[in-house]
Amino acid sequence: MSSEAEIHFELYRHLMNAIEEGASHYGITYTNVEPEQSLEGGYADLVVETERGDPFFIIEAKREPVDDPDRGIDPYSTQVIDQASRYATRLGAPYFATYNGRKLVLFKTFERGVSLLDRKSRDYEVEDISEFAGALLGEVAGVDNDEVEWNPHSDTFISRLDSFHSLLQDEFRDSLESKLDDDSFVSEYEEWIGDQGWTEDYEDDPEEVHTAYTSQASYLFMNKLVFLKLLEDADAYVDVPDVDLGDLAEPEARRQAFDDLMENVDFEAIYEQEEIFDSLPLTEKAQEEVNLLTDELESYDLDDQFDYDVIGQIYKEIIPAEERHDLGQYYTPPRVVDLITRLTIDDETDDVLDPACGSGGFLVGAYNRLSSLGVDDHEDILSQVHGIDINRFPAHLSAINLAVQDLSTETHNTNIEVTDFFNVIHGQDRVTVDRASVGDDEDDDGSYEVDFPPIVDAVVANPPYIRSGQIDDVENAGSHLEGLGYELDGNSDIYCYFFTHAYEFLEEEGKMGFLTSNRWLSADYGEELQEFLFDNFKIHSVIDFRQQMFEIPLISTCITILEKCNDPEERRENRTNLVHIKDRFDDLEELVDVVRDDDQEFGTMNINSRFRRATFRQDTLRDMERWDRYLFGPKIYFELLSEYEDQLCSVDDLADVSRGFTSGDNDYFYFQEQNEYEEWGIEEEFISPLLKHISPTEYIDLKEEDPTWYYLDATEYVEDVLDAQTGFEDRDDAEVVKEQLEEDGYDGVIAYLEHGENQDLNDADESPTVMQKGRVWFDIGEPDKPPLILAKEYWRDARVLRNTSGIALDQRNYPVEPHDGIDHLVLLGVLNSSLMAMIREMEGREQQGMAMNRNELTVGDAEDMRIPDIRDFSEGEADSIRSAISEWLEEEREASEDEQDEFKQKLDRAVLPAIGFGEDEDGELDEELLDERVEEIQQAVEDLLERREQGAGLETEVLIGDEREEEEEVDEFDLAGATRISDGGQSSISDW
Ligand SMILES: C[S@@+](CC[C@H](N)C(=O)[O-])C[C@H]1O[C@@H](n2cnc3c(N)ncnc32)[C@H](O)[C@@H]1O
Structure with a gap:
């Protein structure tokens, strides 16, 4: 069109x-x-x-x-x-x-x-x-x-700014085109691109860089206009000069106008000139748009309306998703800000730093907290609050956010720096930064030398969440670690480095409060970070919330509250509260009491309808894996561990679990579909079924007809040929077998072997993993065909299979060989009960995936996994499990979904009493109680699965992601052909 x-x-x-x-x-x-x-x-x-x-x-x-x-x-x-x-x-x-x-x-x-x-x-x-x-x-x-x-009112305003921004950006793109003929501009532009670390991107796709640049130019310019209007409305700023906004087309005129402004209102954070952006002329259309916007801004009172929420929304909604994603730019909900600032800022003299300040949520939170502690002068508070952001646009927003906290007083200085936090070096008195706030002595190149940041009493932040593989400059992020004498795991996401680097800016007894991903509690990479925290901090609390508490989803996040402490004894004795908040607390102080509680005994858990709190002495926590279990684990799991411990053993007490089989080269030896080997004409004698993953079958009893993969199985043939050899052969074994194949007329397999040789699979240097398997390179040995199969990983379906047909396993499945005297059927029954599904959810590892995180076990995890000790079962208990699982096995192929559920129910009702669940106080089985326990466990499994599902995919890449929200909105509105741009209000800061 x-x-x-x-x-x-x-x-x-x-x-x-x-x-x-x-x-x-x-x-x-x-x-x-x-x-x-x-x-x-x-x-x-x-x-x-x-x-x-x-x-x-x-x-x-x-x-x-x-x-x-x-x-x-x-x-x-x-x-x-x-x-x-x-x-x-x-x-x-x-x-x-x-x-x-x-x-x-x-x-x-x-x-x-x-x-x-x-x-x-x-x-x-x-x-x-x-x-x-x-x-x-x-x-x-x-x-x-x-x-x-x-739309809520403020959304209309945000949408207006958004559309202004995109139109202006289009116009700046034209202006940029004209400037690209100007050599001196081009060299400056390329230098700027280099500073952003985008030189390679520029070579690959210049248009992408032009877009990022014009987008920033447009944001910064828009902020200048909006803030000017704000200054004009604010009573405190009596000296705002008349700026002729109708004449901003030429960079010179624009510079003059903004310089005048700066001289009078002293607000360099916004009006500081930046050659690279300010040298772009405005097109005629851009000037018209500026006139229209400024006319409109005249018609309302920004002084009253332009608050914390509006600024947060500008940050949240105007930056395109992709751009936000790259730098982890997400707005922190005010409730989280209030809680963290309340728990970390204790005294009116405290200095506070947010090293990834975004639109200034925490800076404003700190402002309010200091003000409530008794600091009443606007400028005094501002002098205690420090922010850093790598990107200028959020830094602008932070500065505005702080200024609007009190428009009856002029703001001269906000301590906001535009720099990469990892370039700020502790102990270096003065650092040169490209400064977004009022500076000291300006250097020739426009940068400033400043004392920044000071050593502070509190560091608060919602650092960006960028996965290890996507961190642009890991070396830079980790360069401070050597001085600290620590290392972080190479898979650490960027927020881990914020913990370690921020430590360097804290006073002894200073507090740190971060909202981050909770992966450090469970992922392997978290160990090093935990070590660092144990060695340097009192870990006061780790808090997680049911995500429903917020208007936008908080996915897989937690709040960590720490206190810097050099005394090892104090650290060891410190109380750590792991708190899971289930309810909405309207009163912040009530929530603070829950988090700070110091009455609860060490090593106990308090569970009620509003929260759950596990309390530990810090040194006992050090030896515990997966603290996150205490945050989300179902109550019944902890009951199992504490009250039924004697009835449990570990899986390796009952069976051997081993690693599954590997081929050395799956692409060559495995075929997913029958036609893949048929195309080569490989004879059926050389093909055997292979279970790659349990998902192709939905049953417990694995049968030959179930869809599986296939593998090239030459073992028996090779053995027959080589064992039948008489005397000394001068040729290598592979040649002998191939000759026999030829004699026997197996042309298909011969062609396929040649195909393998063309890929050097028979070359020990090129394919060592293949060559070390069987007697010849194409003999990959006999895979395990165990009686029971435990999936190494699964998504929703925690089944353990019976392998009566002796199907070979790939390494994604673990062979389970019950020990002598262990009844296979009883073990199979217990392994397929909801109780074991719950235990596996709690004791397995969570691995990230796109649609859903998966549950994965190492062989060691599988061996250590707790399980009811079936050796202690009475004959009657074993019988009822045997009969429940046998019925399931016999009828599963004909059963409806409801009937499958009934089988599960029967099995659970047989397994639980065997360890004592469902017994009343006199040790008698109470059928009603048993039903309740079964339901409780099944529900726990559902909840754990849901939690794992929510922690998956893209959503985990952001701390406070609205991608999910946007998706849900589309569903909710069910509006064909369009996406609603904005919806829903934002909670207000006082909305506790
Ligand atoms: C999750 S946001 C902070 C949101 C903020 N608390 C708020 O309420 O608006 C993270 C911020 O970190 C900034 N950032 C990313 N990498 C950084 C770095 N290396 N140094 C400093 N800031 C960085 C991003 O630009 C982004 O604004």
Whole structure:
């Protein structure tokens, strides 16, 4: 689509189609769309009518007739809105919409001059107009019936800024094109690109770098305009000079205007000149957009409206997902900020640092905390609060966020630095940084030397979550470790380095409060970090929340509260509370009491409906693996360990578990489908079934006909041929076997062996793993065919299989050989009970995956896993397990899902009493109690699975991710062809 007329036409056509198919929603029946309706003073593009021919809403579908067809008008711009609202008012239509081919914004018809924040609107990113047109009819009827909600007020403002940002960015792209002919600009630009570490990206894909650059230029410029308006509104700033915003096109004029501003209001954090961005001229259209936005900003009172929430939302919503993802730029919910600042800032004299400050959530939290502790001067508080962010845009937002905390006082200085935290070196008195705040002595190159940061009393942060493999410069991130005498595991995600580096800026007894991924509690890489924490801190608490507590999901995260402590004895004796919060605490102090409790005995767990708290002396925690189990593990698991311990043993007391089989080269020796070996004509004699993973069968009893993989099985043939050899052969064994194959006419397998030789599989240097297997290179030996099979990894299905058909196993399955005297069926029954599923969830490892994290066991884990000791079962107990599992095995192939559930139920009801669950106080079996225990365990398994599912995939890459939220919103709205741009309010900071 390239012209305005086409946008009209497409929209018209699809709306008409929807109406002809019968568009009736919430009692409103649409009957017609009138195109180009003539009105005094112009034409309404499209008028959508209901039953009696009443105009219900009109749509202004505009696109600027410019060269680039992708550039549209801003559907939020006053001109467009004014025109549309004029037409709607004249026609008596209660709603109107503006549309540019990409974005559609629906408004309630309003009087002219109503400020942006007072307009009722709802916006949509239109992906497929053919689907969206019909959905739009439902939406408009929905808002009319109060069934569909308008955007919250601040969203309208954010969306306006968002659309301004993207239009300005398009224009800056044009300006950049013109500057790319200018050699001196180009050399500066390339230097800047180098500073960002993007030189290689620039060589690979210059357009991507241009986009990132123009996006930043556009953010920074937008902030300057918005903040200027804020200063003009704020009483404290009496000296704000008149800035002629109508004349910013030329860099010189712009520089002058902002320099004047800086001289008078002294707010370098925002107005500091940056050659690389400020030398871009504004196009004529960009200047027009600036004029429109500034006119609009005139119409409302920013002083009252531009608060913490709005700034947080700018951060959250304007930065595109991909960009946010690269730097881990996510907004921290105010409740988390309040809790962390409350637990770490104790005294009014405390200095506070956030080394990854983003839009300033923690800085504002620290501001409020200091203020509540009694610091009452705005400038004094600001002098105690320090922030660092690698990126200038969030740093700007932080500075604004702090300034707006008190607009009755001028802000001269915010201690916000734009730098990579890992470039800030402790002990180096003065560091040179590219400074976003008022500086001391300016160097020639515009950078400043400052004392930064000081040693502080509290470090608080929600550091970025970037996986180890994606950290741009691991060396830089880890360069401080040598001085500390520590190492972190190479797989450590970036937040681990924030812990160790931030330590260097803490006073003795200073506190650290971080919101991070909780992977360090369970992943292998966490061990080194735990070691560091044990050696240097009192670990006061680790807190995790049910994610429902927040408006946006907090996935796999925890809060860690630490205190720097050099005294080993004090550290050992310290109390560590591991706290899982289940309920919403409206009173922050009540929550603080739960987290800080110092009455509970060491080594005990307190579980109630609102929280669970496990308390340990720090030195006992040191030897414990997987502390996270105490945070999420079901109550019944701990009951099992403490009260039924005598009934348990470990798996290796009952059976041998070993590593499965490896071929040395799966690509060659394995075939996933029958046709893969048939294509080569490999004779059936050389093919055997192989169980690669348990998922192809949904049963417990593995049968020959179950779909499995296949492998090239030459072992028996090779043995026969070589054993039959008489006398000394002058040829190597492989030649002897191949000759026999030829004699026997096995052409298919011979062709395949040649294929293998062409890949050097018969060359010990090239393929050592293959060559060391059997007697000749294509004999990979006899895989295990054990009676029971334990999956090394699984997602949802914790089945243990019986292998009556003797199918070979790959290494993703562990062979289980019961010891002499152990009844196979009873063991199989116990292993398939819900009790074992729960134990495996708790004792296995969680490995990250895309759709769902998987549960994985090493052989060692499997051997150590706890299990009811079946050697102690009475004959009667063993019998009932045997009969439950036998019935299941016999009937599973014909059983419905419900019947399968019944089998499981019967098995659980047989296994649990064998260790004493379900017995009343007198040791008698109580059937009702037993049912309750069975249900409790089954529910625990479900909850653990759900937790593992939620911790998976993309979502774990972000701390506070709204990718999931966005996905859910789409589902929730079920709106065809479009994505709602924004929805839902943000909790306010006082909303405890
Ligand atoms: C999760 S956000 C912090 C959010 C903040 N607490 C808020 O409420 O807005 C993490 C921030 O760390 C910044 N960051 C990433 N790597 C950094 C580094 N090496 N040094 C300093 N800041 C960094 C990102 O730009 C991002 O703004």
